[in-house]
Structure formats: C-alpha cells, structure tokens
Amino acid sequence: MADPIPTAEIISEDQTLWHTNRQPAGCPHCHRVYLVPTDYRGGTCPLCRLGTLEAQPAVVRRADPERVLPFKITRGDLGSIFQRFVAGVWIKPPEFNPEALLRNTRAVFWPLWLVDSDVTGGWQMEAGFDYQVESAKEVYSGGGWQSHKQIETRVRWEPRVGHIVTRVDNVVTPALEEHNNRMQMIGTYPLECGLDFDPALLGGAYLELPDLPPEAAWPLAQPDFDKAVAKICQxxxxxxxxxxxxxxxxxxxxxxxxxxxxxYATHYTDDEGQPQVVIVNGISGAIQGPRLASRQRGNKIARITAAVAGGLFLLALIGLLLTAVFPPAALIGGLVGFLGIAAAILAIIIAIWPGQWNRAQTNPHIVKRP
Amino acid sequence: MDRDLNQHTHWAPPEGFHPVDSQVPGVIVYAPMPEQTDIDRAVSYACPNCGANTGYNVAAGGVACEYCGYVAPVNAERVGRSAQDFEFTLETLAQARQGWGTQRQVLHCDSCGADLSMPAGALTTACAFCASNQVNIISIPQETLRPRFLVPFKIPPEATVPRAKAWLGKGWYHPDALAGNTILRRFYGIYLPFWTFNTRVEAKWQAEVGYQKTERHYNAHQKRWETRTRTVWKWENGRVHLNIEDLLVSGSAPKHLSHRILNQLHPFHLGDLVTYTPDFLAGWQAQAYETTLTDAWEIGKRTIREKAKKACYERIQSNQVRNFSMSADFNDETWCYILLPVYLAAYRYEGQVYQVMINGQTGAVAGNKPVAWWKIWLAIAAILAPGALLVLIGLLLTLLGGVGIIAITFGIILFVIGVIISFSLYQHARKSEAQ
Structure with a gap:
C-alpha cells in the first residue's frame, strides 16, 4: 500500500504555482507565508501589519487547489460595516475611523484542506430505528369520558456490524494552526457555495498558504473521517x-x-503606534478585532476639563468673598461652584474611561503568534 | 465493484449475525439473527418408545405416555411477572385490528401424514386418523400476536370432578340431586387466551368540594341567636399516580364463555408464567383470542380509568362533590398475550344447560347452579311469617283494648327486616341460576 498521507514539497521563491503569476513571500515577523504577485513583495504583511513580505521558499502541495469561495462582501459594503464597528467607542484614536480602515483594507484568501481517502474496514454500532407507539389519554368531564389518542416516537436500538469499502471525499480539515481561532472570530462559511479553483477568481487578493502540512493535519482530519464513515454506515x-x-x-x-x-484584513494605529488588526468574513461580513479607545486623547480632554473646573472654583471663591458687600453673590458663587464640581467629576471620568474600556476588549488578538 | 467484493471477503461477520439490506453500495450490514424457537413449527406428539399418543401430564410435569410410562420433561423457563411485554406500536395495532378471520386452517399430521382441518381459533387438535395430539401455532397471522407465555395446569384432571361435586353440593337452596354422581362426568382442560396490560397513569382532577360549616347568626325577626349549617363549596384539585400491573382481560368472546363465571375464577397467579412451548398444550385444548388486542385494550382502558377516577375521589375529604373533572394520562402502556388454564364442563338439569369452570392453577370453582325455587319460597315465607304474625296479634290486642301497639310496632320492624332478607335471598338465587 502506498504511503496514505501525501507530503508537501519545497517551492523556491522564484517559482510560480498553480497556473498563477504568484510567488511565495513570507513575513519575518509573524512567519505567515503567502502566494502573492511579485509586486506585493516589500509590502506590509496583511495580517500582522508589522513585518515586510520578503521572497522566501514555501512548503506546499504542488497540485492545484480544489475550490475557492469568492468574495460576496464588496469593498463598497465594507464602509457601512466599518461604520457600525467604530460606533460606540467614545474617545477613539485618530486613525480609528471607517475611512482609514477602508483605506488599509487588504483582501486575503485563507486555506482549508479538502481531504479525500479510500476507506476500508469493519465497523460496529448500535443503530437506532424510530417507531411510533399509541398512548392513551382519558378525560372525564360533564359526567362522561372522552378518549384521546396520542402518538409518541420512540427509538429501538439494535446492534449492527458490517464492512465498508468506499471513498470519502472532501472532508474539511484545518490547514492553519489558528483555524479554530479565526473561525471563532468571524464565523463559518457556506462551503457548499465554493467554486472550482480558477486563478481568475483570486483577483488581487493575498493567498495565505497552509502552515499545517498534511502529516500534521491528519490527526485533525481523522475524527472527521470517522464521523463521515459513521454517517455512511448509519x-x-x-x-x-x-x-x-x-x-x-x-x-x-x-x-x-x-x-x-x-x-478582509485591515488595521488602525493605537496610541502606542501599534497596528490593531481587524478582520472581516468575506461572505457574511462578520467583523472582529480590538476596538480600542485612546487614552492619550482621553487624558488631554480630561486635563482641559480639569482646567475649566479649576477656573469655575476660582470664580466661586470670588463670589463668596463678594458676599459681604453684595449678598446675592453667594448664590451665584454657589452655582458656579456646583458647576466646577460637575466639571471636575467629568474630568475624572474622561481620564479613567478609555483604560476601563480597553480592558474590556478581550477579543482574541489576530496579530500575536508564537 | 469486483474490487469491493474482494475487499469484503477478507472480513467475516461475528457469529449469530446475518446479512440485511444495505442502502449504500460498498457497505455490507449484518444484524443479529432472529431467535428460532419451537413455536415456529407444528408439533405432533407420539411416544418414541411405543408410538402411542403422548400429552402433557400434570402429575408427571412433562409430556408422558400413558401406556409405557415414558416422560419427557418440558423445557420451559419460569419467567413469572417479569415476562416480556410489548408496546402498542402502530404496526402492531394495525395487525391486531385484522383479527383472526374465520377461515379454517389445514394442519399436516407428522405422525400419519394426514391433512387435518381445524377451526381458525383453535391451537390444538387430535388427528382423526391416528389420534396423535397436534399443536399448531405457526399459522397465526401476526408474529407478535402469538402467545409467548402461559401458566401450566396444576390441578390434575382427576381432581376436577370431586372439586366440582363439592361445589355443587354447597348451598341449601339448590336441588339435592346436584350432589349426585351422574350430573358431571368430565371436565375439558383448555388454555384460554388472556391479554395482560401494564401502564402508569398520571391523573389530574379538579372539583368543587362541599364542606359543612356550622355558624351562629342573629335572627332579626325572632330577635334571637340561631345556629345553622351550610355547605361551603371550594375548588380543589390534585394529582394521582396509579401503577397498573397485569390487568387481565379475557381474549375469549363472551358469546362462547360466560365472562361473569370466568371472572369468579380470578385470581390467577402470574408468578407461575412460563415461556410458551407446545409441550404444555399436547393433549389439551387451547383457544386463540377472539377479542382482538385493540378491543381488549378498550375494555382494559375503561377499567383503568374507572380505577383512576375512584382513586381521585378517595383523595377528596368530603362526600359532597360537584363539577368533578379529570384527565388520565397513560404512560408506558404495554401488553402481553398469555394462555391460562381452565377446566370447562356443562351439565343438564331439567332440560337446562349449566356451565361450570375450574381454575386449572388454583382449583377455584365457579359456575351456574339450578335453584329449587320451592325452597326459596318456603324460606321467604318463614322469614316473613314472624313479623306478619306479630302484627296480627297486635291488631287483635288493640281490638280487645289491650296494648297491641307495641306488638304492631315490633311486627312491622320484623316484617321490614324479613322483606330485606327475602329480597337478598331472591337475588342471590337468581344470580346463582343466571347464565
């Protein structure tokens, strides 16, 4: 029997692949590898936004990919998605706005494995068969009985054994280590809408290459194969x-x-000048990423508000001093003093709020990789 | 496909499994083989030693030959109340509604090779040509609706007539000739069909319950305090859980067998249930059900719901109840088809036919007995006479100016008591004679 799991090959940095004019390029910061048009090299990594894509060999299967799910969300749709995403953040970093997010957007295709395999072997299970039973309900009312029949569905379990010789196609298996994390962030895809692979469908998008080769992904695929076999036997x-x-x-x-x-992947820059990456499901439009408030802007506004509060306190003090010569000044002084207290409280809130808000942003981070 | 078949040949199914249809090419499916029992074949009973006819012998506890003494033990498992029961699946109910039909069936005698004709409802017969006993269960149209369990006869046939005679001799108002030797000569042992039902009933009831309340109030007209009792009605509700186990409903048609007499044979001890084997039926008669499962279940449900209603009423703390309503949810309903042993006999007395039955397990006797009505009338006259006589004496004493009123009062009381006793006696006698 041939080795059941095919191995990947090393493709040098100057080779094109899959009938495209794309060549491998990698990010030295996050170690992601893409297949990109040559002119994309030297650009920023679309997913970490920290490294520059450099020409490098890639370990990949030479056989053409099988399917592509084309984008359903267009760049035109992204404006309103970003609008909703930034809404609700009170004191935003200057770059955290729909226009900047749209400007920074890159289209990316990310991979799954589709695995086909011959399956041969014995199996056993308890098979459950639905059957219906009639149950009675008797009602006594007004001096007479009425009978009602109720139908219940029950399951009869019986042992079954057998042997299977078949081929199971297209078992979906993660091709990236961060597969589950990404799925958790932007949701699932309608895989049944996928089209046969055609380089024309890729447009100008980055093609992220698998970082789980078949031999590493097989332990993840096997439980799904077992489920598929169970379903066939059922x-x-x-x-x-x-x-x-x-x-x-x-x-x-x-x-x-x-x-x-x-x-789609985009980013904005936070207070510390770090890129915060936001990703969008190209089919459903589900969006995920940190929505950070700006502590720097918060502190600046808080300082201005505190200064206003100080001025108001000063006026209130003058008003109180004038009370001896002009008694109504006490009322004015008291009112101004109250406004001063309110401004002081506001200043404290403004200073504290961005930090509190950012602490609540517990979204899984897209950029960090081991 | 050839490749597939070759690959399948390297695999062998476990023992006791047989192939079943697969709905996917390339997958072969095996299921456990259905249980094969003796029920699946018609059985003829002839002695392996002398070739004579054999049958189940109560005293020997096996299939015995009365000529050479050969005894073969019966291979049956005692299951008692844990006998397997069945659910009311729609499939079973659809089959049950078809009943037995009325056609006769043909049974081949293994002993002499003759083809025998037997009524559709009969499970046993004796070959008219070689007299061997035949037990046939295979022609039952529905697999699930064949008897799976039975209670074997415990009372031997020779014990039936003395028991019946003792029973006939009881009671002073029956003809003296009943206790004679010639009335009852022979009982026929027959396995009668019964349905047993199990269910859990969850009953919910609500009703207005009346409670007597005594209160004092001021009567403004008469200007005084008075005490009065009035009924206060309150809505009450409750729940009752009822476990019904082994409710027996006869599978025989009432036109052939008096269910009133049959019910008097209860109880049967179902702890003695054994798995069905034709050996128990050899030499005995056995009847298949005439009342279908669905009809029997309707009878059973009526019994159960009345029990549930009674249980609900028992929860009510007062005798005054109105607007009572309830619902009884039946859960986990199951049924079982069993055969129970009964001896049947009939006798004639003054041109009238009377039926007697004996519980083949416990020996309980029930049946009809003729009544010597002259004894009844004489007894009634004797019962009423003292009261009537006392009233007459009282009247005479009154006319004579004495204290006859006391005698009249006692006489009337005695007469009324006499009437009640006489009526009861009359009813008892009628019931005894009734078919």
Whole structure:
C-alpha cells in the first residue's frame, strides 16, 4: 500500500504555482507565508501589519487547489460595516475611523484542506430505528369520558456490524494552526457555495498558504473521517440514530487539496503606534478585532476639563468673598461652584474611561503568534 | 465493484449475525439473527418408545405416555411477572385490528401424514386418523400476536370432578340431586387466551368540594341567636399516580364463555408464567383470542380509568362533590398475550344447560347452579311469617283494648327486616341460576 498521507514539497521563491503569476513571500515577523504577485513583495504583511513580505521558499502541495469561495462582501459594503464597528467607542484614536480602515483594507484568501481517502474496514454500532407507539389519554368531564389518542416516537436500538469499502471525499480539515481561532472570530462559511479553483477568481487578493502540512493535519482530519464513515454506515443500515460506533477502518490513497476562503484584513494605529488588526468574513461580513479607545486623547480632554473646573472654583471663591458687600453673590458663587464640581467629576471620568474600556476588549488578538 | 467484493471477503461477520439490506453500495450490514424457537413449527406428539399418543401430564410435569410410562420433561423457563411485554406500536395495532378471520386452517399430521382441518381459533387438535395430539401455532397471522407465555395446569384432571361435586353440593337452596354422581362426568382442560396490560397513569382532577360549616347568626325577626349549617363549596384539585400491573382481560368472546363465571375464577397467579412451548398444550385444548388486542385494550382502558377516577375521589375529604373533572394520562402502556388454564364442563338439569369452570392453577370453582325455587319460597315465607304474625296479634290486642301497639310496632320492624332478607335471598338465587 502506498504511503496514505501525501507530503508537501519545497517551492523556491522564484517559482510560480498553480497556473498563477504568484510567488511565495513570507513575513519575518509573524512567519505567515503567502502566494502573492511579485509586486506585493516589500509590502506590509496583511495580517500582522508589522513585518515586510520578503521572497522566501514555501512548503506546499504542488497540485492545484480544489475550490475557492469568492468574495460576496464588496469593498463598497465594507464602509457601512466599518461604520457600525467604530460606533460606540467614545474617545477613539485618530486613525480609528471607517475611512482609514477602508483605506488599509487588504483582501486575503485563507486555506482549508479538502481531504479525500479510500476507506476500508469493519465497523460496529448500535443503530437506532424510530417507531411510533399509541398512548392513551382519558378525560372525564360533564359526567362522561372522552378518549384521546396520542402518538409518541420512540427509538429501538439494535446492534449492527458490517464492512465498508468506499471513498470519502472532501472532508474539511484545518490547514492553519489558528483555524479554530479565526473561525471563532468571524464565523463559518457556506462551503457548499465554493467554486472550482480558477486563478481568475483570486483577483488581487493575498493567498495565505497552509502552515499545517498534511502529516500534521491528519490527526485533525481523522475524527472527521470517522464521523463521515459513521454517517455512511448509519445510512447503509437505514437507521435514524447511531451510538457506540466503533470502526477499524484503514485509510489509503489520500488526496489533499486546498479550499480558499475569503477574508478582509485591515488595521488602525493605537496610541502606542501599534497596528490593531481587524478582520472581516468575506461572505457574511462578520467583523472582529480590538476596538480600542485612546487614552492619550482621553487624558488631554480630561486635563482641559480639569482646567475649566479649576477656573469655575476660582470664580466661586470670588463670589463668596463678594458676599459681604453684595449678598446675592453667594448664590451665584454657589452655582458656579456646583458647576466646577460637575466639571471636575467629568474630568475624572474622561481620564479613567478609555483604560476601563480597553480592558474590556478581550477579543482574541489576530496579530500575536508564537 | 469486483474490487469491493474482494475487499469484503477478507472480513467475516461475528457469529449469530446475518446479512440485511444495505442502502449504500460498498457497505455490507449484518444484524443479529432472529431467535428460532419451537413455536415456529407444528408439533405432533407420539411416544418414541411405543408410538402411542403422548400429552402433557400434570402429575408427571412433562409430556408422558400413558401406556409405557415414558416422560419427557418440558423445557420451559419460569419467567413469572417479569415476562416480556410489548408496546402498542402502530404496526402492531394495525395487525391486531385484522383479527383472526374465520377461515379454517389445514394442519399436516407428522405422525400419519394426514391433512387435518381445524377451526381458525383453535391451537390444538387430535388427528382423526391416528389420534396423535397436534399443536399448531405457526399459522397465526401476526408474529407478535402469538402467545409467548402461559401458566401450566396444576390441578390434575382427576381432581376436577370431586372439586366440582363439592361445589355443587354447597348451598341449601339448590336441588339435592346436584350432589349426585351422574350430573358431571368430565371436565375439558383448555388454555384460554388472556391479554395482560401494564401502564402508569398520571391523573389530574379538579372539583368543587362541599364542606359543612356550622355558624351562629342573629335572627332579626325572632330577635334571637340561631345556629345553622351550610355547605361551603371550594375548588380543589390534585394529582394521582396509579401503577397498573397485569390487568387481565379475557381474549375469549363472551358469546362462547360466560365472562361473569370466568371472572369468579380470578385470581390467577402470574408468578407461575412460563415461556410458551407446545409441550404444555399436547393433549389439551387451547383457544386463540377472539377479542382482538385493540378491543381488549378498550375494555382494559375503561377499567383503568374507572380505577383512576375512584382513586381521585378517595383523595377528596368530603362526600359532597360537584363539577368533578379529570384527565388520565397513560404512560408506558404495554401488553402481553398469555394462555391460562381452565377446566370447562356443562351439565343438564331439567332440560337446562349449566356451565361450570375450574381454575386449572388454583382449583377455584365457579359456575351456574339450578335453584329449587320451592325452597326459596318456603324460606321467604318463614322469614316473613314472624313479623306478619306479630302484627296480627297486635291488631287483635288493640281490638280487645289491650296494648297491641307495641306488638304492631315490633311486627312491622320484623316484617321490614324479613322483606330485606327475602329480597337478598331472591337475588342471590337468581344470580346463582343466571347464565
């Protein structure tokens, strides 16, 4: 039997791949590797925004990718998505606005593995078959009985064993270490809407390459294969439910191909000058990223407000001093003093709020990688 | 596909499994083989030693030959009340509604090769040509609706007539000739069909319950305090949980068998239930059900709901109840089809036919007995006479100016008591004679 898991190859930095004019480039900061048009080299990494893309070899399967899910969200749609995203942040960093986010947006396709394999082996399970029983309800009212029949669905469990010889196609498997994190952030994709791979569908988007080669991704794929086998066996037995499924299936003649999913990545710069990356699901428009407030701007506004409060206190003091010669001045002084207190409280709130808000931004960070 | 078949050949299913249809090419599916039992074949009973006819012998506890003494033990498991029961699946109910039909069935005798005709409802017969006992269960149209359990006969046939005679001799108002030797000659042992039902009932009730309340109030007209009692009605509700276990409903049609007499044979001890095997039926008669599962369940439900209603009423702390309503939810309803042993006999007395039954397990006897009505009338006359006589004496004493009123009063009381006793006696006698 041939080695069931195909291995990836090293593609040198000057080679093009998959009938495109793209070549490998990597980010020395986050170690992500992309397949990009040559002129993208030297640009900023679209996902960490900290490193510069440099020509480098890539470890990748030479076979063409299988599917691509084209973008459904256009750049025109992004304006309103960003508008809603920044709304609600009170004291924003200067760059945290829809225009800047749109300006910084890059389109990225990120990969999944589609795995096909021959499956051969014995299996056993408890198969559950639905059946219906009639139950009675008797009602006594007005001196007479009325009978009602109720139908309940129950499950009859029976053992089944068997043998399977089939091929299971297109089991979706993570191709990136951060697959689950990314899915958690921007949600799932309608994979059934994917199209056959065509370089024309890529447009100018960055093509992120898998960082989990097949041999590393197989332990993640196998449970899904087991589920697929269980589902086939359930279907074969004509059962509506299964439990205690055990398979001794062998997997052979595997074929691993990529499925690329669309995503937008953008960023804004925070107070410390660090880029904060925001990503958008290219199909659903789900958006995720840190929404930071500006502590610097907050402190500046708080200082101005505190100065106003100090001026008001001074006026209030003058008013109180004038009370001896002009008694109504006490009332004016008291009012101004009250305004001073309010301004002082406001200044404290403004100074504290950005820090508190930023602490609540516990979104998973996109940039950090080991 | 050839490649697939070759790859399947390297795999063998575990023992006791057989292939079933697969709905996906490339996948073969095996299921446990259905249980094969003796029920699945018609059985003829002939002695392996002498070739004579054999049958189940109560005293020997096995299939015995009365000529050479050969006894084969019966291989059956005692399951008692843990006998498997079945759910009311829609499939079973649809089958049950079809009933047995009325056609006769043909049974092949393994002993002499003859083809025998037997009524649709009969499970046993004796071959008319070689007299061997035949037990046939395979022609039952629905797999699930065949008897799975039975209570074997414990009372031997020879004990039936003495028990019946003792029973016939009881009671002073029956003809003296009943206790004679010639009335009852033979009982026929027959396994009768019964349905048993189990369910849990969750009943909810509500009603207006009346409570007597005594209170004092001031009567303005008569200017005084008075005490009066009035009924205060309150809405009350409650829940009752009822476990019904092994409710027995006869599967015989009432036109063939008096259910009133049959009910008097209860209880049957279902702890003695054993798995069905045709050996128990050899040489005995056995009847298949005539009342279908659905009809029997309707009878059972009526019984159960009345029990639930009674249980709800028992929760009410007062006798005054109005606007009572309730709902009874049946849960986990199950049924089982069993055979119970009964001896049947009929006798004629003065041109009239009377039925007697004996519980083949406990020996309880029930049936109809003729009544010597002259004894009843004589007894009624004797019961009423003292009261009537006392009234007459009282009248005479009154006419003579004596204190006859006391005798009249006692006479009337005695007469009324006599009427009540006489009526009860009359009813009892009618019931005894009734079919």
């Amino acid at each position: 279907q074969a037995a004509g059962a509506q439910h299964i439990r205690e499924f055990i398979s001794q299936a062998q997997f052979a003649n595997q074929n691993w191909t990529e499925f690329f999913l669309p995503m």
